[in-house]
Amino acid sequence: MESAPDSHIPSAEHGKQRALIDHSLRHPVMFFFTSGAAWLAVSLVLAMIATMKAHSPDFLGNCSALNYGRVFPAHLNTLIYGWGLQAAFGVAIWLMARLSRQESRSSVAILVAGHVWNVLVALGTICILAGKGSGIYWMDFPEFIWAPMLATYAAIAIWSMIHFRVRRWQHIYVSQWFLLGAIIWFPWVFLAANLFVHVFDIHPLMVTASAAWFRSALMLLFFVPIGVAAAFYLVPKITGRAVYNYSLSQVAFWLLAGLAPWAGMQVLMGAPIPTFMPFTSAAATIAVVIPVLALTVSLFKTLKGKAQTVAHSPSLRFTVAGVIGLLSYAIFGAFLARPDMIAITQFTSAGYGLDIVGLYGFFSLTMFGAIYFIVPRITRREWISRRMIRWHFWLSIYGVLTLLGCIALFGSISQGVAQQDWEQPWYSAFMATRPFLIATSIVWGFMLLSNVFFLFHLTLMWLRLGRRSNHPTLLTHDHSATGPHGREGLIDNN
Amino acid sequence: MKLKYFIILMLTSFGLPFIFMLLVPAIKMTDAAPLPMGDKDSGKSEVYFNPVNAGLISQGAEVYASNGCYNCHTQLIRPTSLSASSSVVVTDLWRPDFAGVMDDEKRGDTRRETTAWDYQGEKFAQIGTNRIGQDLSNVGHRINAKAKALGISPEMYLYLHFYNPRNTVTKTHEKWSNCPSQLGFFEQVKNSGQGTDIALPLENKPGYMVIPNDQAVALTSYLLSLKRDQPVPDSINYNPNKDEEE
Numbered sequence: 020m021e022s023a024p025d026s027h028i029p030s031a032e033h034g035k036q037r038a039l040i041d042h043s044l045r046h047p048v049m050f051f052f053t054s055g056a057a058w059l060a061v062s063l064v065l066a067m068i069a070t071m072k073a074h075s076p077d078f079l080g081n082c083s084a085l086n087y088g089r090v091f092p093a094h095l096n097t098l099i100y101g102w103g104l105q106a107a108f109g110v111a112i113w114l115m116a117r118l119s120r121q122e123s124r125s126s127v128a129i130l131v132a133g134h135v136w137n138v139l140v141a142l143g144t145i146c147i148l149a150g151k152g153s154g155i156y157w158m159d160f161p162e163f164i165w166a167p168m169l170a171t172y173a174a175i176a177i178w179s180m181i182h183f184r185v186r187r188w189q190h191i192y193v194s195q196w197f198l199l200g201a202i203i204w205f206p207w208v209f210l211a212a213n214l215f216v217h218v219f220d221i222h223p224l225m226v227t228a229s230a231a232w233f234r235s236a237l238m239l240l241f242f243v244p245i246g247v248a249a250a251f252y253l254v255p256k257i258t259g260r261a262v263y264n265y266s267l268s269q270v271a272f273w274l275l276a277g278l279a280p281w282a283g284m285q286v287l288m289g290a291p292i293p294t295f296m297p298f299t300s301a302a303a304t305i306a307v308v309i310p311v312l313a314l315t316v317s318l319f320k321t322l323k324g325k326a327q328t329v330a331h332s333p334s335l336r337f338t339v340a341g342v343i344g345l346l347s348y349a350i351f352g353a354f355l356a357r358p359d360m361i362a363i364t365q366f367t368s369a370g371y372g373l374d375i376v377g378l379y380g381f382f383s384l385t386m387f388g389a390i391y392f393i394v395p396r397i398t399r400r401e402w403i404s405r406r407m408i409r410w411h412f413w414l415s416i417y418g419v420l421t422l423l424g425c426i427a428l429f430g431s432i433s434q435g436v437a438q439q440d441w442e443q444p445w446y447s448a449f450m451a452t453r454p455f456l457i458a459t460s461i462v463w464g465f466m467l468l469s470n471v472f473f474l475f476h477l478t479l480m481w482l483r484l485g486r487r488s489n490h491p492t493l494l495t496h497d498h499s500a501t502g503p504h505g506r507e508g509l510i511d512n513n
Numbered sequence: 514m515k516l517k518y519f520i521i522l523m524l525t526s527f528g529l530p531f532i533f534m535l536l537v538p539a540i541k542m543t544d545a546a547p548l549p550m551g552d553k554d555s556g557k558s559e560v561y562f563n564p565v566n567a568g569l570i571s572q573g574a575e576v577y578a579s580n581g582c583y584n585c586h587t588q589l590i591r592p593t594s595l596s597a598s599s600s601v602v603v604t605d606l607w608r609p610d611f612a613g614v615m616d617d618e619k620r621g622d623t624r625r626e627t628t629a630w631d632y633q634g635e636k637f638a639q640i641g642t643n644r645i646g647q648d649l650s651n652v653g654h655r656i657n658a659k660a661k662a663l664g665i666s667p668e669m670y671l672y673l674h675f676y677n678p679r680n681t682v683t684k685t686h687e688k689w690s691n692c693p694s695q696l697g698f699f700e701q702v703k704n705s706g707q708g709t710d711i712a713l714p715l716e717n718k719p720g721y722m723v724i725p726n727d728q729a730v731a732l733t734s735y736l737l738s739l740k741r742d743q744p745v746p747d748s749i750n751y752n753p754n755k756d757e758e759e
Contacts, residue, residue: 073645076678076691083697088581150697154578156642200523207527215535216637222542223638224629229535230637276523280530289591289603290640291629293538298596300534362601366587366644438644441604445647449691452645 036120037396043122044113045397047129051109052390053481054137056474058101059383061144063467065094070463074456084148092159093147098378099157099237100168101140106386107245108133108175111198113393114252115179118195119186125178132174139168155216155226157234165213169206176202193268197248200276204240208233224292228284235283235300238377239275239307246345246385247314250338253392254321257335258328263320267313274310278303286370288361304356311349318342331493333408337388340416344381351376351427363435368455372427379466380419387411387473394477395492400485402492407472409494414469422462430455542629551747561746566634566738573735574635576728580695587641587648588739590627592751610655611648613742623742628749631741646692653740668711671733672725675699676713698729 069091071078079085116123123129143160146152152159160168179202183195212233216226255262262268281303288297322329322339329335354360355369364370391408395401402408430452437443437451479485486492551557566574577583590605590612606624609615613624627650632638653667660670673680676699678692699713704722712722725733744750 072693074691076693081694081696083695086580086693086695088584088693091584092581150579152579152581154575154581154583154639155637156583159581203523204527211531211535215539219539220543221539222545222629223632223635224640225535225539225542226636227638227640228538232534273522273526276526280527281534284534286642287640289595290589290638291627291631292542296534296538358596358599359601362591362595362599362603365591366641366648368643370642439602439604441607445608449645453691456645 036122037117040116040120040122041113041397043124043126044116047123047126047133048109048113048393048397049481050130050133051105051112052394053477054133055102055105055109056470056477058097058105058140059470060467060474062094062097062102063463063470065090065097066463067460067467069094070456070460074453074460083150089148089150089152092152092156093144095157095374096147096159097140097144100143100160101137103242103378103382104172105133105136106383106390107201107242108136110249110386110389110393111202111245112175112179113397114194114248114389115182115198115202118188118192118198118252119182120188121182121185123178123182129175129178132171136168136171136175139164139171153217155230157237158212158216158230162217165209165217169209169213172206172209176205193251193262193265193272194248196269196272197244197251200272201241201244201248204236204244208236208240212236224290227290228287228292228296231286232283232300234374235304236280238374239279239282242377242382243275243279243311243345244272246341246382249385249389250318250342251314253334253338253388254318257332257392258322258325260321260325263317268317271310271313271317274313275307278306278310282307285356285361286365288358288365298358301356301358301361305353308349308353311345315342315346331495333402333405333412333492333494334388334392336412336494337384337391340412341381341383341385341388344376344379344384344419347423348373348377348381351423363439364431365435366438367431367434368426368452368459369431369435372422372431376419376423376427379415380423384415384419387415390477394480395485398480398483398485400480400483401488401490402476403479403484403486404476405492405494407476408492411469411473411476414465414472418462418465418469421458421465425455425458425462430458545629548630548746548748550744555747557747561630563630563633563743566735569731569734570738571634571735572727573731573733573738574639576732577639577735578637580732582649583639583641585641585643585645585692586639587644588627588632588638588650588741589640590625590648590650590741592626605648610658611651613651614654625742625745625750625752627741628745630745649736649739650741651739653737654742656737667737668730668733669713671736672699672711672713672729675725675729675732676715676723695729698726698732699723700726 068079068085069087072085072087072090076087083089112123112129143164146161147159151161153161158165179198183199212229215221215229216233251262251268282300283304284292284296284300285298285304288301290297319342329339352373355364355373391402434448434452434455437448440447548561549557550559550561591603593603593606595603606612606626612626613622614620615622615624617623631650656667656670660667663670674692675695677694678690679694701718701721701723704712704720708722709724712724715723717723
């Protein structure tokens with residue numbers, strides 16, 4: 020649908036406009052991607068340490084800063100705020116500018132805000148490792164960080180809202196719906212949760228319930244719409260087809276908007292909070308499968324018969340894997356939201372496994388897809404090595420699959436069943452967990468290796484060392500001279 | 514879609530759950546009316562009182578939070594059945610030492626599920642997310658029993674545990690533990706004078722002793738305060754045998 024002919028502007032004008040938009044945003048977008056990828060690597064190193072510590076507590080000695088209780092939250096918070104949000108910022112501001120046909124006039128402000136964001140994440144992470152964390156899952160940064168974070172977010176995202184308001188092209192793309200939703204939902208969710216957790220003096224159980232709600236809302240109302248927006252841009256763009264059934268995705272948007280804010284509190288089932296809360300959340304979590312299914316169907320119908328393109332294009336390959344990840348995330352989440360399953364898996368690694376399937380198996384993969392698409396356009400250089408992209412892809416997939424199998428499914432169920440065996444001492448429940456803790460270390464090993472390739476490759480692109488060619492880097496074969504990009508050759512684009 | 518309708522729909526879809534899942538429950542739970550121990554017929558008209566944690570215990574809760582204990586430990590005893598339709602039984606209450614004390618000399622079987630009053634005085638109810646370690650709702654009772662069997666003070670038991678959870682000297686653990694050692698909770702000081710009874714009984718450099726710092730002391734008093742098995746009002750007592758006990 021992006022390729023729909025625009026009768027008002029001639030196509031050369033069009034190309035020039037796109038180039039101008041890319042040029043105007045090149046610094047902030049590249050900054051978000053490279054610093055995000057660096058945080059991802061930091062997070063994966065911390066994840067390695069944390070899981071090693073979980074089964075071999077004396078690994079790396081007994082330094083307090085490297086204890087499981089500090090490294091593990093540091094790993095999750097850098098993954099979410101360091102990598103997740105920054106990748107989302109980069110993709111969102113670029114996509115919104117492109118789809119609204121507006122050049123950015125505020126790159127400097129965004130770039131400055133991006134630096135502030137990085138300082139805040141670094142400060143928060145150091146505080147966690149120094150033993151000053153808040154001790155609230157997914158919100159472990161100390162109390163003083165959230166307000167400046169929200170202000171920084173506003174300084175980054177407000178421009179995309181303005182782009183949308185003054186858009187040159189009146190048609191609203193599916194991606195724009197989801198981008199707009201995510202940009203509006205994040206401050207709502209973040210502000211509501213932080214006010215309930217840090218500011219209002221309320222019952223401690225309601226603080227816990229708000230934090231549980233925050234985790235699910237951040238996933239379903241920020242990371243999911245951003246990933247979906249990227250997928251709904253890339254799939255039609257790369258296959259050259261219009262989105263299958265525009266209204267279906269619009270219905271999915273409103274279903275997600277209506278259902279997702281009710282979800283999240285099912286993890287507190289059995290706690291002495293009003294009983295309707297965990298059960299309503301469980302129902303909402305199960306119902307979220309419907310919009311996700313609608314979105315997946317829409318994307319796969321658009322992709323139908325384009326298996327070759329998926330194999331060739333790094334962007335599309337990552338995006339499609341991410342969409343499958345989204346479906347797995349929703350279905351697995353619904354499976355875990357059944358009261359029977361909650362009884363077994365409530366206090367196992369299942370919740371963490373689900374988070375990682377969502378954050379890595381869906382969100383990060385779609386972001387990688389978008390980054391492989393965007394970076395050559397804004398640096399005007401092509402990716403250097405298809406081998407590095409392939410390694411990145413396959414190691415990530417192996418990592419996610421092992422994780423899904425080992426931690427999220429079999430690990431958590433085996434752990435939960437052992438915990439339920441009340442006649443055995445607790446030690447036996449721990450021993451049932453241990454093999455899967457060891458497997459988790461291997462998973463993070465895969466992920467770390469794969470993202471070292473990615474970070475290295477991205478840094479080379481950032482340094483403008485990419486290939487100066489008019490041909491995109493494809494994974495399986497070289498271009499034919501009759502293809503849309505013409506003969507292979509260097510282009511001069513300083 | 515017009516901007517007006519977009520804004521209305523966004524506000525409604527987000528506002529409704531915000532009001533019904535967060536705002537109203539928060540107000541209702543925070544301003545809960547005092548609960549009488551029983552109805553008029555049972556003669557227990559006094560109000561249920563749960564001592565609010567303060568001072569050292571509150572500081573200990575902060576140490577618990579900032580050192581990430583919640584990543585491996587939970588503080589929630591769930592009811593046996595999570596829902597009427599569920600066929601899976603939750604066994605938190607059945608373990609002999611999780612939900613209370615199975616055979617207390619004076620009080621008998623004190624096991625019960627967690628109530629909303631158990632977290633009073635804390636900033637954040639540390640329900641936890643994963644049981645890599647044990648549930649700590651009644652860890653105070655367990656530590657007391659184990660320390661008594663070893664002939665040491667409960668505080669010393671915990672100091673030894675924090676210093677090295679895999680220690681063999683005191684055999685605080687029958688088997689291996691993956692709990693991290695918290696060396697940051699201890700400091701080595703010069704032993705001048707008669708020493709102190711909180712110094713750890715370790716082979717040490719001559720003239721020096723290892724003593725717990727403020728964090729260890731606070732965390733210890735917090736953990737020893739975790740005894741969530743006090744009698745609760747009849748209206749929230751779900752023990753099927755509650756009438757026989759009296």
